[in-house]
Amino acid sequence: MKEKITREEVRHVADLARLDLNPDEEVQMxxxxxAILDYMEKLNEVDTSQVEPTTHAxxxxxxxxxxxxxxxxxxxxxxxxxxxxxxVHFVVPxxx
Amino acid sequence: MQFETVIGLEVHAQLLTKTKIFCSCSxxxxxxxxxxxxxxxxxxxxxxxxLNRTVVEYAMKMALATHCRILPRCRFARKNYFYPDLPKxxxxxxxxxxxxxxxxxxxxxxxxTRRIGITRIHMEEDAGKLVHDETQPVSYVDFNRTGVxxxxxxxxxxxRSPEEAAAYLRTLRDILRYLEICDGNMxxxxxxxxxxxxLRPVGSSEFGxxxxxxxxxxxxxxxxxxxxxxxxxxxxxxxxQAIVQETRLWDAGRGVTVSMRGKEEAxxxxxxxxxxxxxxxxxxxxxxxxxxxxxxxxxxxxxxxVRQYDLPAYDARVLTASKDLADYFEAAVAAFPQPKTVSNWxxxxxxxxxxxxxxxxxxxxxxxAHLAELLQLMDRxxxxxxxxxxxxxxxxxxxxxxxxxxxxxxxxxxxxxxxxEAVVREVLAENPKEVESFRQGKEKLLGFFVGQVMKxxxxxxxxxxxxxxxxxxLKG
Numbered sequence: 001m002k003e004k005i006t007r008e009e010v011r012h013v014a015d016l017a018r019l020d021l022n023p024d025e026e027v028q029m030x031x032x033x034x035a036i037l038d039y040m041e042k043l044n045e046v047d048t049s050q051v052e053p054t055t056h057a058x059x060x061x062x063x064x065x066x067x068x069x070x071x072x073x074x075x076x077x078x079x080x081x082x083x084x085x086x087x088v089h090f091v092v093p094x095x096x
Numbered sequence: 097m098q099f100e101t102v103i104g105l106e107v108h109a110q111l112l113t114k115t116k117i118f119c120s121c122s123x124x125x126x127x128x129x130x131x132x133x134x135x136x137x138x139x140x141x142x143x144x145x146x147l148n149r150t151v152v153e154y155a156m157k158m159a160l161a162t163h164c165r166i167l168p169r170c171r172f173a174r175k176n177y178f179y180p181d182l183p184k185x186x187x188x189x190x191x192x193x194x195x196x197x198x199x200x201x202x203x204x205x206x207x208x209t210r211r212i213g214i215t216r217i218h219m220e221e222d223a224g225k226l227v228h229d230e231t232q233p234v235s236y237v238d239f240n241r242t243g244v245x246x247x248x249x250x251x252x253x254x255x256r257s258p259e260e261a262a263a264y265l266r267t268l269r270d271i272l273r274y275l276e277i278c279d280g281n282m283x284x285x286x287x288x289x290x291x292x293x294x295l296r297p298v299g300s301s302e303f304g305x306x307x308x309x310x311x312x313x314x315x316x317x318x319x320x321x322x323x324x325x326x327x328x329x330x331x332x333x334x335x336x337q338a339i340v341q342e343t344r345l346w347d348a349g350r351g352v353t354v355s356m357r358g359k360e361e362a363x364x365x366x367x368x369x370x371x372x373x374x375x376x377x378x379x380x381x382x383x384x385x386x387x388x389x390x391x392x393x394x395x396x397x398x399x400x401x402v403r404q405y406d407l408p409a410y411d412a413r414v415l416t417a418s419k420d421l422a423d424y425f426e427a428a429v430a431a432f433p434q435p436k437t438v439s440n441w442x443x444x445x446x447x448x449x450x451x452x453x454x455x456x457x458x459x460x461x462x463x464x465a466h467l468a469e470l471l472q473l474m475d476r477x478x479x480x481x482x483x484x485x486x487x488x489x490x491x492x493x494x495x496x497x498x499x500x501x502x503x504x505x506x507x508x509x510x511x512x513x514x515x516x517e518a519v520v521r522e523v524l525a526e527n528p529k530e531v532e533s534f535r536q537g538k539e540k541l542l543g544f545f546v547g548q549v550m551k552x553x554x555x556x557x558x559x560x561x562x563x564x565x566x567x568x569x570l571k572g
Contacts, residue, residue, distance in 0.1 A: 016364055018178055055171070055369035061377040064149035067113050070120030071134075078133045078239070088129050089236035092180040094228060 004037040005030065099295040099333065101326050102303060103261045104253035107268060108246050109278040110222065110286040111154045116243035117221050118145030118188065118373075123245075125284070129238035137221075137243035139184030145372055147172075151219055151245040152195070152376060154277040156386045158247055159196030159217045161271050161393055166196050166383055171375040172219075175365045180237050181224040189248075191367040194218035195376075201271070202395065203263040204413060212264050213252030222246050247278075253292065253303065258322035262315055265289060266417075270394045274419050282314050289318055294339070295329045304329075305339040309353055312346045321346035325353055397422055405435035414443055421457045424464050431468030434475070441467060445485060449492045461495045462488070470498035482555055483507050510557045513565070516549070519557065520565050523548040534570055542566060 007030045014021045014029070021029060072078075075088070084091040116123055119136035136143045159166055173191035199214035222244040227236045249268065255261045269280040269287055280287045294306035309325060312318045324346075329339055344353040392400070394416050401412035401422075416422045421442070428438045446467070450460060470491065474484045479502055487501050494501075502508060510516060523545055524531050534541045542563075549562045 012364075016176075016366070055371060056374060058374075061169070061375045063146060063374050064152070065115075065120065065146045067115050067148050067150035068120060069115050069122045072121045072132050073134050073138075075128075075130050078130050078138060084234075086236065089227075089238055090130070090180075091234050092237055094233040094235050095180055095226070 003030070003034055005033050097334070098298040099330055100298045100300070101255075101257055101322075102253050102294050102296060102306075103255040103258070103322060104292045105251045105255070105261060105264060106290045106292070107249045107251075107265070108222075108288040109158075109249065109272055109280070111151055111245040111247060111277055112279060113148055113150045113154065113245055115148055117148050117151050117219065117245035118243055121243065125286075127240055129236075129240060132240040133242070137183075138239060145188065145370075147373060147376070148245065152378075153386055154245075154275075155195050155217060155219050155247045156378070156383070157275045157277055157390060158249070158272065159199065160383070160387050161275060161390060162196075162199040162201050162214050162217070162249075162268075164196030164199030164214060164217055166378055167193060168379065169193065169375055169377050170195050170218075172370045172373045173367045174370050175367055177365055179223070180235060181226050181242070183224070183239060183242060187221060187223065188370055188373070189220035189367075190218035193375075195247075195378075201264070201267055203260060203267050205260055205263060210254075210260065212254045212260075215250040215252050217247055217249050220246050220248060253294075258319045258326065261291065261322055262319045265315060265318060267394070270417060274391055274393055276391075285313070288313075291318065291322060293322055293325050293329070295326065295333060304333075305341050307339065307341065307353075308343045310343060310345055310356070313348075317346060317348050320348075320351065321353055324351065328353065391419075401425075405429065405439075407435055407439055411436075411439045411443065414447075415439060418457065424457050424460070427464035428468045428471075431465055432471045432475075434471070437471055437475075438467070441471065441488075445488050446492075449489070461493075462491050466491055466497050473498055473502060477511060477558060478502065478508055480509050480555065480557075480559060482559075483509070507556065510553055511561060513561065516553075516557050516561050517565055517569075519549050519552050520545075520562070520569050523552065524569060531570065542570075545570070 007026055010026055010030045010033060011021070014026075079085045079087070079090065082090045110123075113123060115121060116132075116137055119134050121132045121134050121137055124132065136145055156166060170190060170193045172188050174186040175189045175191070176186045178185055194216045196217040197215065199217070200211050201214065202209050202211050222241050224237055224239040224242040227238070229235065251264065255264055269278075272278040272287070273280050278286060282288070289312060291309040291312070292306045293309065294304040296302065296304040307325060307329070309321050312321045325344070332339060340355075343356045345356050346353050397416045398409075398412045401407050401415060402409060405412075407415070414421075415425045425438060425442055428442070429435050432438060446460070446462065449455075450457065467488075470484055470488060473479050473487075474481055479487065483502075484498075487498055487507065490496065490501050491498060527545075527548070530541050530544060534545075545566050546559070546562055549557055549566065550559070
């Protein structure tokens, strides 16, 4: 059967997701993703020609909040889970 | 070979809402770092963003003001990429269904009015702010700006020169400011611009390879960066070399654009509809409600100024460049109903002082009522036009009223014919040679006599009377 996703594509997606896969994992992921995509093929057996595409399970639109300021987090709480801080900022490896 | 420049601009405008686009954190500028954040804008797991209604209405205002068609149904999409200023690993933006499409605006160029197309206007969230350490290999992240609402305004590739691009940007900013939805401050980053630019042989209908320019934080820098890029691309093309499609950063200090290598492969954003946010449906009634709330926009105001005040098109354009300046003009005309005189004074004396001071009209030390009073004094011949100019300078420097300055300094014009006649006699008696020349036909000397009389009266003599009486004495 023709592969739905190639090893090259797996490597590209892994790279975009910042995942570091070794060659064995690349093979394994390619197999697993192809198996999943094959399984999803089953859905194509359903006739959807009369169904509008949707991105939601519920048919709702226009859920809004009013433009009123509410409380923010204390800075200590905001920074609590950061791997590194200077007490004021989140500190990260330098990026340019 | 002759080349034609093709420019399209992407503008990000920060909206002046009180709260962020998907949470109730404040958008106030200048707060201590990381004090305006919450689980939603920090991208904590399990939170639910909810759209700020005012963001939609502000975005609709801009879309309507630029003649866009508002889509009956739009939605948000996730734009996926990694950068430390983006806590969720994706930016909530709009992709295939933006808020508005197919608009336009008109810009004034030396060749006349040109229409520039607007491809789309969409809503999205801003990212945080990064500060890089000067010595250590770390960066500091402030997430206060994360989630501040933006609209992105994408133009068609309709501009043909850096000047047109600058004119488009100014027009866009004027409209945003008239609508009071963005303060349009490029230096502070509430109004940002990226530019796509390419060259093609004149007459060609295909586009050349473009580069994208970033990091231009003033109108002047946008224009300078584009001018540099025109020269750079033309030099390459003339040597028969290809343009590399890439992102380039403007370096204002060196006045060059520099390739931003390495970021190219990252342009794979894998957009998909954000499942956390429901679609936005905008019906005709909502569109009309927002349309009816639009203020008079620059174009309409400009036309009205020509019609109502009988001003030249040039004056109307200058005066309506900002809403505050237009308001200033109308307030002054209300108190001194000679529109052209008011316009002249604003465009020359007032704007010269403001420019020298780098002040905005909002901070002008001469209120419109003071300017009107000065013009009245001049109109009633209490002071001459020349004196009025020096009084204006003093009004600008001290904030005092025209009357107060004229009285304190005794600057009232001398209109007493007897007094002027005495000075005229004096001047003629002191300059017999010039009088002789004048009488033999050297009438150009009149200016010399006027100057002498004015000097003796310290500029206070009514120039019209001086002229009349000199001529009478010399010719009579």
